[in-house]
Structure formats: C-alpha cells, structure tokens
Amino acid sequence: MERSRLETQLKAYEQWKADIIRTVKLYYRWLSKHRLATDDSVKRIRESLDSLSSDRLTIAFVAEFSRGKTELINAIFFSDFGRRLLPSTAGRTTMCPTELFYDQQAGQSYVRLLPIETRLQETSIRDLKRKPALWVTYPLDLESADQIEECLREVIKTRKVTLAEAVRLGMYDPQQHPTQNQPPDFVEIPKWRHAMISFPHPLLKQGLTILDTPGLNALGSEPELTLKMLPSAQAVLFVLGADTGVTRSDLEMWQNHIKGFQRSRQRGLIVVLNKIDTLWDELQDEVDINNAINRQRNHTAQILGIDLKAIFPVSAHKGLLGKIKDDQQLMEQSRLPTLEHYLAHDILDARQEIIRDTVTTEISQMVENTQGIVATKLNGIQTQLDELRQLSGKSLEMIEHMMAKTRTEQAEYMQNVNSFQASRKILKEQATTLRDALDLKKLERSITATHNAMADNWTTLGLQSSMRTLFDDMRANMQIVVDQSEQARKLIRSIYRRFQNEHGFSVVQPKMFSIMRYRVELEMLYQEAEIFRKSPVTAMTEKHFVVKRFFVAMVSRARDIFFQARQEVDSWLSTALEPLTFQIREHKEQMERRLVDLQKISRSRDTLDARVGELKAQHAAVAKQLTILRNIHNTLNSSYPLTAETRPKPKLVAARKTAG
Template structure:
C-alpha cells in the first residue's frame, strides 16, 4: 500500500466523520421539530459535535536519538514535497518535542516555546492557550525549501552555564561522568522546549496530527509527554535501529514511557525496525539479508515481549528516496508497504470504533429515550383507534361515560403531577449536596495545602509522601460522595417506579451516576506518576525541577478528574428526570387527545367510516416521526437493539 492509499483512507475517514456530524445534527433538528428538545440534551449533543469537528488522528513517534524517526515521518507523509522537509540529516536531530498538524484559523507557522519556560509552574496545555508566549516563524507552504530552512530551528542548541542547565533539569552529573565529561563550565542544551507546526498539507487538513518525541531525556524531563500526550495518541510508533537492536536506553523508554502510555494494551502500538539497509551484506546476498532481518526481529520481539507481527522492518532512507524519484522497485525494497497498511487499516478502523463507542455512550440514552417515546405514542394512538373502532358511535350515553372516565383520569394525573413536582424538589436538594461534594473550593484547598507542605520538603522522598497524602485526601473526598450518590440514585429510581406503576409508563431505566470511574482514574494517575518517578533514574536523580514538574502534572490531572466529576454530576442531575418529564408531558397530551376525540365522536354528524378515517389520518404524523428517527439512527450507525434487549 502506497502513501496515496493512506491518504485516500484518511480522506474516507474524514468524509465518514462529516456524515456522522450531519446525522447527529439531523437528530438534534428532529428533537426540536417534535418538541423533545431541552437545554441539557442540546448541551450534550453540541459537546459531541464540537468533539467530532475538532477530532484528529494523532500518531506519536517515539525513539532514542539517531534511530531515523524523523526520516521515517518524512518518508511516510511528506515525500511529495521533494525535499527532506523535517530536519533528519546525520548528526542532526530534532531537539524538542514537536506537534505537526493543520490549524485552519492560525494558518502556516512554527511556534517555539523557549526552554526557560521550564522554570515556570505552568503546564504545556496552558502555554498552548497563550500564543503570545511562543516565538512564531511564518511558513510559506508553496515553498518547501523555505519551510525546510525554517524547520532547522527545531535542532537549535545553545551553551549555558552548568548551574542554569541544572536548574532546567538538563544536566545530570552521573550521566556526564559516564561519558567522560567532568565539571564543565558550560553545557549545550536545546533552545526550545516544545514546537507546534501548522501548514495545509492534505493529510494534515484531513485531521492527521504527528507527535515527534525526541529521546529518553525529553520524555524523562517532561512528564506531560508521558502522562498526557502519549496516552491520548491513537497509535504510538516506537522506532528502533536495525543495526543496534534493542539497546538499554531503548528498553527503558519502551517499558517506562511507551508501554505505560498504552496502559498495558498492545493495540495501537507498533515497533518499526528502521535502517534495515545497514544490514545488507554483499557476500551474504538477498537470502542472508532476509535472514539477518528476521533474526533481529525475533530477538527484539523477545526482549520487548511482543509478537513478531508487531515489528515492521523498514528503510526510511530508501523509502523517502524512492518516493521522491518515483522508484517503485526501491520503494518495494524499503518495505514501507506493511507499515502504511497497518496505519491505514488498523489505526483508522480503530479510531472509527472509538468514536462510535463514544457517541453511543454519550447520546445512546437520548436516542433510546426518543425511540421509546415515539414507539409509545404510536402504540397508544393505535390502541385508542382500535378501541374507537369498536364503539357504537350512535350510543351517546356510552361516549359520555368514556368522557367522564377520561376526565377522572385527567384529574388523577394532575394530582400525581403535583406529587412529581414535590419529588423533584427533594431530588434537587439531594443533587445539590452531590454536586457540592466535588466543589472546586474543597479540591483547591487540598491542593493548596499539599503545595505548601511540598515547598517545605527538601527531598524527593518528602515530596513523594506529600503527593501520596494529596491522593489520600482526594480519595477521601470521593468516598464522602459515595453515600450521597447512593441516596440520590435511590430517589431517582423511586420517582421512576411510581409513574411506571401508576400509569403503566414504558420502563426507561434511568441513567445512574457513578463515581467509580473517577476513583479508578485517580488511582491510575497516581500509579503512572509513581512508575514515572521511580523509573527514569538517569534523568530524575537529584533533580527537584523534574520531580516538581511531575507532581504538578499529577495535580493538574487530579484537579481535572474532580472537575469532570462535578461537571458530570451536575449534567446528570439536570437531565436524569428529563425522560420521565417527557413521558408525563406525552401522557397529558394522550388524555387531552382522547377527550377531544370523544367530543368529536359525540358531536359528529358524519358517518362511522368518516370518523374512523379522520382518526386514522391522525396516526400518519406519528408514523412519519418514527420513520424519520429510524433513518437518523441508521445514519448515526447506532445499533440500539443491544440496549433494548438489556
């Protein structure tokens, strides 16, 4: 599979996503048209649409220095420029983590964050929201050579006093001593901490985003890369060099950063064995060449504990040259085909499924509710029509009796609506207690106290104890919310059951709020942070700046988890009774409609057939409503049958 085919599949994915957006917009319009819209469902749907429109397929490339990672990126995506677009010449390597994407609003640029920003207690995510803090170089997409020249800034370095490098977390005395460097006056460090690159390449315009992470030192000193950015990528491509195999630093990077970012999952994780051209032996010939590659794959798979099928032997140098020269024979020899096929087939298919699962999780309940309500209205209207068909239209005494019974039902309904309103007030009080249990003020006070205690701690061990205390306090905060959550859930179930029992409402199992996922996420980031802190020995030894940044990253993630818990609790409490309210509203309409029909029948001078025809005609809008919804559900690719069987 050649790169144009990857481009075509990415384009197809982009079109599929656009169709999905269109279907969800149609669903929103359907809800408005048939009076099922409310502010909370609108917010849910708009959040999904915003997420889909900003969706990117992120591929993260991870490797130690001099593995040919950037050359691989050039070969995979940018060969048609005719130049080596990203700097990857021998002896020159990208020094700062780099994100390549297309920012339609911002245009073509490189934004560079200075290395000194490490001294500030501000996250990369916060910096990204403040373009003024970045040095910007404009790019001319029509001039690959101008872009190529501008990209040289990615490998820029500068010399600084050793104590400055130490403060920045870029000097390790033990590591330097192993390399024969003792007490230098100055140290060479990267000029830039992070780079953002935007230009309108066709693949980037379709939503591709490339994350290029340079070396173990970068991963070891930037916890946000390992704990935030790598886990959010759709795939991680880990690059080895065929001539060296798995080195000690490769293995450390693999175990402590790559595998942890996947959370133990092997899907979306590929290993590229680059530079297979270096294994060519004129004396051994083609057979010996193939055998050498297979042997290296087998050895590497054993060390990394993965299947051999997950390792892709490639010559990025040959692939780039072949694509620039349109040399199909050389391209075949580069073996890039298998990697491109993996990216096209596995990763894009996986991304589709993730989006569908997310949509089903977020609005599947709304769609199920719409379907149940629509079916219920049509079923009730059909039953009513069948009942009326059996009536003696000439017997006014019978119709008057039915009208009296219906009025009694209407009166009983109004009493119970008052009871529902009272129950809803009780629920609102309970829900507020639940929401307040995650209050920002409570979380920030815990974090403030931890930060204050951490500043008094001069050792890594002391910092570790403080961060452990932080997580213990946040665990306690979540645990305090358990009883409140359970009480709120019981109340919601009781309110639903009352109307199901008294009116025969179709049972719609209410969505129940749970804090388990937040407890799990909190434990997970604490474990990830501990694994990070204890693993990167070569970069974390006696470097408090890195430890501080690690804990700042953990605190930021913990705060976000609690923020999401409160936001989700508020959204849930605002919407959990909405399906029941829709049913109550429809029940009222059914009673009023029944009274109106009985009056028509009682007052009608027409024939029985004419009255029946009028009633049958009134079913048509309900049938159309259900048919439209079925078409929309099909367009959204939501299989609601599994939900209905549960």
Template structure:
C-alpha cells in the first residue's frame, strides 16, 4: 500500500475486501448456474463470505491512566467530528473498557453492563450475548453534542462500601497501608464494567474496530481482556507519556499484559510516546530533538524493543491541528508517522492473513472445479471426434464399440460399488474421530475437574486443578491423533486406488490436522498460567480472578475442541467429492457414448442429430470453463496470488 493516512488505507482495504467478496460470490453463482453446488460446498462458501463481511481491523489501545490514550483515539479517528468525541479531559478518563465498531443490524448505541457482574462466573464473552443485562443509550448520529454527552457515561463512577470494592477487585487495603493512605469507609469505583459502542462512522463502517482499555486495575482483574480480547486484536498500541518515561506501572503492564498478548506473528505492535508537546522548546529546537531521541532510546531499552516501533506523538496537538486544518501544527504533532505505520504494516499484514484464509478455505473447491471441468472437456472432445468418424466405420466396428461402451457402463457400476464401500468404511472411521471429539467427553472432563476446583481453599490447589484439567484434555486429544492419522491414511489410499485402478485424475485431497488444535490448547494453558502467576492483586481478589480465569479457560478450551470437531465433520463431507464427481461424470460420458452408437446403428440423420447435440454440450462446457477462468483470474488479481500458490495452499 502507498504511504497514506490510516483512514485512506482502511478504505482501500475495505474496497479490496468488497472486491474479494464479489469474486467469491461470482464463483458461488457459477456453481449454482451449472448445477454443481452441494450442501457442504455451499456451507463452506457461505462461511467464508460471512467471515469476510464481518471482518474487522481491530486496534487495541492499552495504557495506564493519564497517558492520553483516549485523546490519541480521538486524534487518529474522530477529528472530523470537530469535537473531542470520547471523553479525555484531564482528570476525566475512561473508567471501563470500551469497544467501538459498527453494528449494521443493531444501529447506533452505547451498551453498558454493571460493574457488579464481575462477581459472576459467566465468561464475559457469554455475557455479551445476554442483552437483558445491558443498559442501552441510543445515539443520535446527526447530533455530535448528544453523542458527546452520551459518551460521558464512560467516565461514570459511584461510591460503594470498602468491602464491596475489595470484592470487586477495585481496592487493595494492603497497598493503601503501604502508601500510608487512610482506610476509607467508602470507595469511588467505575459504575460500568464494559461498554459496547456502535455508530456509523465511515471508518467503523469500513471495518475498523477499536478496543479502549483502562489502566492496570482492569487488566489485572479481567482475565478475558488479557487472554482473549487483546490477543484477538490485529495490533496493540501501547501508550506512554513522554514527560514521565516508562514508569513502574507501565513496565508492569508491558511485561504482564501487552507482551503476553503479542506473542503471535499475526499481530502488530506500536509504542506511542505521547505528550511530546510538554517537551516543546521554541527557543531550543535542537535540544528538543535531542531530548526526543534520548527518550526513544531509553524507552526502547526499558521495553526491549526496536526504536522503529516507538512513535513520539502529541495527540492533543494532532487533534487540534486536524480540527483547525493546521498543517504546520499537524506536522509538529508527528502523528503522520504513526498513521503511516498503521497503514503500511498493520493493514497490509491483515490483508495477507485474509488472503491465506481465503486460499485455505476456498482453494480446494476452486482447484476441484477447474480440474473436473478440464477432464469433462477433454473427454467430451474425444467423444465428439469419435462420433464424427462413425460414418466411416463398419457395422461390425460399431458393434464392437457398443460392446466396449457397455463394458465401461459395467465398470461404472463397479466403481460406484467400490466408492460406496469405501465411503462406508470412511464414514465409520470419521465417526470414530468425531466421537473422540464429542462435547460429552470433554464436558465430563470439565465437570469432574470443576468440582475439585470449586472446593479449593488455596490458590495452589486451584492452580493444580486447572493444570490437571488440561492434562486430561491433552490425553483426549492424543487419542484423537491416532484416530485422525488412521482416517488420513485411508483417504490417501482411496484416492490413489481410483487414480491407478480406474484411471481417474487424482486431485490431491487436503487432510484434517489435529495438531494445530493441540497447540492452540497448549497456548491457552500457558497464557492462563502466566496470567495466574503475574496478576498483581490481593488474595481475596486473586481467588475471584482465578475463578473467572478458570471459567474463561473452560470456555476457550471448549471452543477450540468444538472447532476441531466441526472442521473434522466438514472435511469428512468434502474430501470424497472429487472421486464422486468423476464417477458421475464418467457415467454421463458412457451414457452419451451409448446414445451416439445406437444412433449410428439407426440412421445417418440420427447420428447427425447426436453430433450436433455433443457440439452444443462441448461449447457449453467451454463457456463454463471460460467463465471459471475469468473468475479465477479476477481472484488472482484481487488477492495478489498466482495459480501455483492457489494449488499449493489448496492442498
């Protein structure tokens, strides 16, 4: 992508995604027009299209309080409103995590959930679906002032008893005592636990999602923020203050939350050193530049990262410059370098990931369509050439050819019997695999271990209970490996048999792999254990946080296993289709050949009619093939991949 502002690059990415969706829809329509669709391939394509249409580029902003994080979000994305849309005035910072996106079906709103729900065991991802628990404020998108007023709810607070604050993990008596702070009877806490915000801002409509997190307190006591929501973001923007440098709490947040969330190659990272305007010196520009460079070096050393990932910025001045259209002030704010990085690195990387996903999911279907259509054209051409030469053949030769065609018809029935027998064996093997992955078996593991964990009186016992649960899950997955390998070997054997014994063109089957799910489960356990040992919270809160951690780990583990089972079932429905289609095409070809030979026995006129019919059918096949090639060509241009890449990824 060119060196554009983030907004320009996001719109460009959105247009690219729309073109890709249109191309896949054209392929889906091609299958419908030529009566080639089936339930399984239709489901696969529908899931791909749904995933693309719901795709978001999510940026997570993480910082301690008073680092100017929300002001940075305003400057990057919402300056054209002409106001400070999200509340970010001094002393009035966002108190709860907030997700900003566009919900086309739900409209414009702020949904808020009470802070007291932190006591519930229900995983937060599940609470998101329980709309009855949320308070909704409708937004008037034609009235920026109404929206600004509604957004003030994000900083709402209330006073509760000290004990309630402790139970919610929002007050630490030990820390207060160490700092010599008097123990209060009541404590001011955030009113809301989380906010979901939807409105039709052009960037949000184009697929931008924003996660705005509050300080260390929220990250330390909300496991899903650190272990699920942050890792799910496509980039994390970690905000520091230039006037304070990397503080102890910044370093704590960096080591225990940001680093743990960015341990994947699929995620970008940017460090913003905000509030550089506090260092501006009109009388000593060179000294100011040296100070900035010194701060960047010190920050890079403290965090152990490359200097190129650190962006000195003044979000406050950038917002002001954009509202006033002051190019000189915008340049001094240095926000352009950050926008260029987000555009070129984050969005471009996201586009490459989406290409890989599409190739993986739709590649096999396209290769199958291309190969089967080529086979049909080749065999139909040979049949047409044979039909045209029948006028020169003797009756004895035609009788011999008819007998040969009838033998081919018998071979078809033999092929079908072999296919049905192979399908029966395969179905039994696949059922054995899905049985090992059945929810009932895993739910039994969860249920058995949950009893022990619920009765734990120490965090040590709870920790061991969590580790035992994952050990039991690994045992079940290890059992799956042997079953999955057996299924894979059988499929390869069947494809090879039809290739060598019946002369079918082999379309290399893609194979179901259980190992990635094992690795994913291991990651969940490792992240959970790292979180448990690093959470800087009181013992009372730690027990509550560990209970929430356990519930979240169950939820994530169950999702991983559910996905493994679903993929195995979808794979099982699709992997035999190339053989099935070739058998059915072979049947049609043999029947056509018999019709032509019988026509040749009847009269020259009948033969001529059949030749004309074959010519029309071949022309239709070539038209069908040309249309498919155009679709593949457009997909190659849109996605930037070549045919060899399509083949290798499909396999």
C-alpha cells in the first residue's frame, strides 16, 4: 500500500531537522577550531541540539464518548496492520488519557499504566513520569497481534469503588448530580489514570506522538490535560458525530476545555465531523447527500464559532475499511484523504515555522555575530594592508607621523574601552533588579503562602480572592521585568552604536531579550485563571479538588513561565555584550600590531614587503572563514519545501571540508 501523506511529509520534516542539526554541529566545530567558543555559546548550541533531537510532533484527539475518536486514530495511523490496533468496537472506549509514541531511549515496546490511586498525590503527571516505580508496565510481543490487543485493552478497563472512595479520588462530585434522589452505593471509575504506549510504528519512530483523551469527565478531573498537554500539541482534533451534531456535552467540552484555552493558537485547532456514512442514503442521490453533510458542517461552524475551513466531514470507519481493502472509491467517499492532507501539510508547516522562529533563529543570530567579528578582523587586516602599501617609498618622517597618529587613536580608543567598562557596571545593576523580579525562591514563597491561605479559607469567595492576589503579584513582577529589560536594551544598543560609529566596527545586532512572549503567556494564563475562578463548574466542585487543580495546572504553568524567563534573562545578560567584547579585543590587538609593524619598518624597509605578504595570506584565510560562516547562515535560513522529493540538498560540502 502507498505510504500515507503524513508519513511522507513527516519523513521530509525529520530530514530537514537532520540538515539543521548537521549545520549547527558544523558551526560548533568552526567556533572550537578558531577559539571563539565560549561557555555560554557552547551551552546555547547544546540546548538547541537537544531541542531539535527531542522535538516531537503531537496530535491530540478529543471527543465525548461514542464519537468514533479511536476509530479515527486507527484509520489515519494504523490501517497498515489490517486490523484495529486500538480497541474501538461498540461499547468499548478509552477510559484514561493515552499517549502513543516510540520510546527511542528504551528501544522497546510496552504499555505503561498509572494507577488511578495516584490522584490522591499532589503531584502532576509530568512529575510522575519521572517515577517509573509507580507505573505498571506490560511488555508488548510484536510477534503476537493477540497479545498486543490484549495489553491495549487495559486502557478501557474500569472498576467499581464505593461512593466514598470515588469522591476521595475526585471521580464523583454529588453537587454535579443534582437530579439524583439517592446517591449510588458504588461508582464505576477508570482503572488507570494515564497510559503510555511505546510502539514501533514508522510514524511514531519518526517523532510523532498521539494523545488520545477520554470524554468530558476526564478533562474536567485532569486539568493538566486541558491546561498543559492540549495547548502543547501541534494539532488538536475535536471529534463530533455527524449523526448527532453538536450536543450539549460536546458544546460544554468545547467551551470549557478546548476553545477557551486555545486563543493563542493560530492553526491546528480542527473539528472532525465523523460518521458521515450515517447520512448516506441509497434512496438519495449524491447531491442530496452532500447537501445534508454541508448543512451539518455549516451548522457546526455556526454553533462553535469557527471557520468552515477548520471542519472536516469524514467517515473514519469507511476510511479504515477502504484502506484495509485498498478500495480507492470507498476512501474517496470517506473524505479521509482531505483530513490527512491537512495534517501532512499545514500542521508540519506550522511546526517547521516554530523551529525556525526559535532554534534556528537563535543559532542564526549567533552566526551573524560571529560573522561580524570575522568581518571586523577582515576590515582591520585590509586597513593594515592599505597603510603598509602607502608606505612604499615614503620618508622616515612620514612613518613617524603615522606612528604618532596611531598612538593618538589608541589613546582615544582606550578611553572608550574604559567607558565600556563603566557601562557594563550600569548593566550589571539593572541585571540585579531584573533577576530580583524573577527570583524563583521569592515566587515559591508567595505560592506557598497562597496555598496555606487557601487551605485555611474554604469559602468560594476566599479561594477566588487568593487566586486573584497571587496572579496580581506575578503580573506586577512581570511589569518590573518589562521596564528594566527595556532600559537594558537601550543601554546595550547605545554601547554597540558608539563603537560602530567611532571605530568602524562591523554592524552586529546584539542578542536581545524580549519579555513580551512571557508577558503574553502570563496574561493569557491570568485570563484562563479568571475563567477557572469564575466558572460555575469550579463553584460546584469540592473545594479540595479546586485547590489541587489550581496549583497542579495553573500555578505550575506560571512557575514554568518565570523559570524560562529567568533562564533567558540570565543567558541574555551574560552574552549580550559578548560579540562586542571579541571585537574590542581584536581591534586592540590590531592597533598594537600596527604600531609594532611601523616600528619595525622605521628600522628596516625590508620588513615592509614581508609583512605585506603575511597580511595578504591572512586576508585570504579570514575571507575564506567568512565564506564558510555565510554558507552556514544561508543553510540555517533556507526555506525548504517539506516534500522530500523536491527538497534541495544543502550546499555545505565545501564548507564542511574546510571547517572539519
């Protein structure tokens, strides 16, 4: 069977990443060879390489029960097996959030399950993943399809517990069942809290992760799903039934757990109108059937308030059947290829843009700064060459005049260097204020105080007030960072401009830190916290779980925002003046070398020709280094189409031979 569009595009995407990784490593070798690597630049390069190597494409599937979500996963990703890999028969549905991926480090297949009892711990799923002893693991026998199916059925298993235990686990809240006259004695709950499936599917081995989520109850009881896992996915597929349209529970899930927390998402939020085969009617012609599907599609777009282009009518069941039987007509009728085409192109294009905007932009700016340093060196050599050539046939008096002029320039230059040191001192003072506003220990004390206040005050108004106060404090600290970082940016620019204007340094764009990304993230989190704080669902939920959800989901995200901002501020402050420091040192050495050359020439004219020869050789070598850096920069910034067949090969052969 022909490889899927997504598999083809994902392979091209992985190849593109491999080209970027190769280029970054080439740049690292060049820096090391020419002794321009610093501790911070090495750290930044290693972080970029780690980010590229660990990058995964995550596609999340969200739906209420019986919408055909798991069947859709089988149809898109696992039809090559000729059977349903994931259990999706009638009456059987995913009961716990499930991640499908391939564990490259373990290099083996398994099902790893987290017992539901871990909900009693004040620990996030992310942290629990670091504690393998708490998980139950079943190895998968790839030679036995029956054994694989049996192990995968674990994700749909439930168990009955007493009402008291269900309430204690947060799986039942009497306030959310006001119509019940008599609470049940026993409640059926999922056996597992979270499942991780490592499987050697080609797509998963290429870096794809599939997040399969249960219905509304799980999203509500596991806020980490809604507030962390779904927002971090590159695509979220919200699956509806074409036979039912948007039901009340679908709309509640959309408003409270998807759309409200996806405002920053520009693309990748997709609605799948599944089971269109239920609208097929042999007594109607194709036009009438298409009109019925389009009416349901238009109605769905109107209710959810999204663009019609984001809604894909499909039949996952017929699509899976068409793939297994290699029935192209049935495949076309299922409309599954249209959805696959969108995932293969738009989603991967978006992921490629993110890497360009983060990793490649970071390294690209480092390369630009290095180019500036090398260009300054090249200009200095050219200036020396021009001066020495002009000395041919000149009198001793002229040479001494040039020596005096060079000493004057050197004295003026050293005054600017002293001024540079004073500016560094001012920048260091601003850095202290910046770091204080992002002090993680201070933030942790504030979080602890809020937690204690909420634990002592169980009224709804008291909890809401504590939530608001904590976020107000964090926003105030973030504003201090905004103000101080802007002052520091202006100071850094003025320092660079002075040396460029007065000493002809090559124009280098200093690394700049923008707090706006973190400020926007915190502001969006603040708005989400307001929705959570004022939500009727929150007011009806048992207060212990309100506190737990608030801290495990929202406060932990705020902590991450401050942690990442602090790391970036530290990196920025330690490297912002680094390119200029290299140029200042290089310029000082060249001025000293000019004086030495003039002194030697004043004593012996034979030195002149030899020195001109040396400088010519140096000029050629440095020009070659600059060409290598330009090739590296061009490769990092080249925009390749993802399709492997049309993607050009990077032009790094000559550079690699030279830099190696």
